[in-house]
Amino acid sequence: MDTAAKNIPQGINPKPPNRARWLPMTMVVAAFLGLGALLAIGVPLLRNGVFGSSGSTISQDLGLKSAPDFTVPLYSGGEGSFTLSEQKGHPVVLNFWASWCPPCLAEFPALQAASDKYAGQGVIVFGAAVQDTEAEAKAFLQAQATTFKTGPDLAGKLVLDYAITGLPATYFITRDGHIYKKWVGQIDEERLDTFIQELLHL
Numbered sequence: 001m002d003t004a005a006k007n008i009p010q011g012i013n014p015k016p017p018n019r020a021r022w023l024p025m026t027m028v029v030a031a032f033l034g035l036g037a038l039l040a041i042g043v044p045l046l047r048n049g050v051f052g053s054s055g056s057t058i059s060q061d062l063g064l065k066s067a068p069d070f071t072v073p074l075y076s077g078g079e080g081s082f083t084l085s086e087q088k089g090h091p092v093v094l095n096f097w098a099s100w101c102p103p104c105l106a107e108f109p110a111l112q113a114a115s116d117k118y119a120g121q122g123v124i125v126f127g128a129a130v131q132d133t134e135a136e137a138k139a140f141l142q143a144q145a146t147t148f149k150t151g152p153d154l155a156g157k158l159v160l161d162y163a164i165t166g167l168p169a170t171y172f173i174t175r176d177g178h179i180y181k182k183w184v185g186q187i188d189e190e191r192l193d194t195f196i197q198e199l200l201h202l
Contacts, residue, residue, distance in 0.1 A: 065178070065179070066177045066178055066179075067084060067092075067094070067162075067171065067173045067177055067178065067179050068084075068158075068161035068162060069083070069084050069085040070083070070084055070157065070158055070161070071083040071084075072128070072151035072152055072153070072154055072158075073151055073152065074149060074150070074151050075129065075134070075137055075138055075141055075150045075151050075152065076138075076141045076146045076147065076148070076149065076150045077126075077146075077147060077148050077149030077150060078149060081151070082126060082149050082151050084126075084173075084177070085177065087124050087177075088175065088176065088177055089122070089175050090122045090123065090124050090175060091122065091123045091124070091172070091173065091174060091175055091196065091199035091200060091202075092123075092124045092125075092126060092171075092172075092173040093111070093114065093123065093124070093125045093126070093170060093171075093172060093173075093192075093195075093196065093199075094126050094128065094162075094170065094171040094172075094173060095107075095111055095125070095126070095127045095128070095168060095169070095170045095171075096127075096128050096130050096153070096158070096159075096162070096164050096167055096168060096169045096170070097127050097128070097129060097130065097167060097168050098129060098130045098131055098132045098137075098167055099129070099132050099136045099137050099139070099140035100132070100136075101167045101168060103167070103168055103185065103186035104167055104168045104186075105140075105144075106186055107168055107186045107187055107188070108144045108146065109144070109189075110187065110188060110189040110192050111125055111127065111148065111192070112144070112145070112146060112147065112148060113189055114189070114192050114193065114196060115147065115148035116147075117193075118196055118200075121200060123196055123199070123200070124149065125148040125149070126148070126149045126150065126151070127146075127148065127149070127150035127151075128150070128151065128152070128153045128158050129150060129151070129152045129153060130153045130156075130158070130159055130164065130167060131153075131156070131159075132152070134152065137150075137152065165184075166184060166185070168185065168186060168187070169182065169183070169184050169185075170182070170183045170187050170192075171183075172195050172196070172198075172199055173199075174199060174202050175199075175202070180195075180198070180199060180202065181195055181198075183195070
């Protein structure tokens with residue numbers, strides 16, 4: 001046995017740990033933990049509409065692509081179904097919402113007020129329920145005393161067609177069926193009123 005090894009007290013490792021060897025593995029583990037935490041937090045935030053709660057607007061000029069057409073059964077505002085293309089000649093306020101979305105709940109009174117105020121001028125307010133059960137969506141509408149037209153986003157088609165990334169989201173559609181403006185996040189009554197007035201003057 002080596003003389004130097006004999007002089008080392010029992011229980012002491014003669015070779016210090018190679019920290020450089022463990023550093024890459026530690027960094028990989030930390031990265032995975034960070035990603036997991038981000039996913040765990042980010043998904044619920046998106047589902048609850050937090051990413052869109054502050055609001056942002058994208059103005060679009062006339063002549064851009066037409067608003068994607070759709071037909072859905074009505075939850076409120078009448079019987080039968082709602083078809084967007086059949087509303088030609090009327091400005092349309094298309095709102096995407098869900099019963100589990102707090103900002104949607106907060107803005108619904110403004111949508112109802114706009115519907116009441118502008119119905120006589122031909123403006124149509126329509127709400128599309130996203131990733132919601134029929135029972136929960138209808139309970140939400142009943143609690144809000146909603147009278148404007150609403151219906152479900154069947155199979156998530158509207159979310160894809162309108163590139164919805166957060167809730168709530170509101171599209172302002174001209175009389176000829178083109179998207180004029182889009183507002184992502186909770187919209188207040190004053191801003192909603194301003195955009196509808198713009199639609200009426202187009």
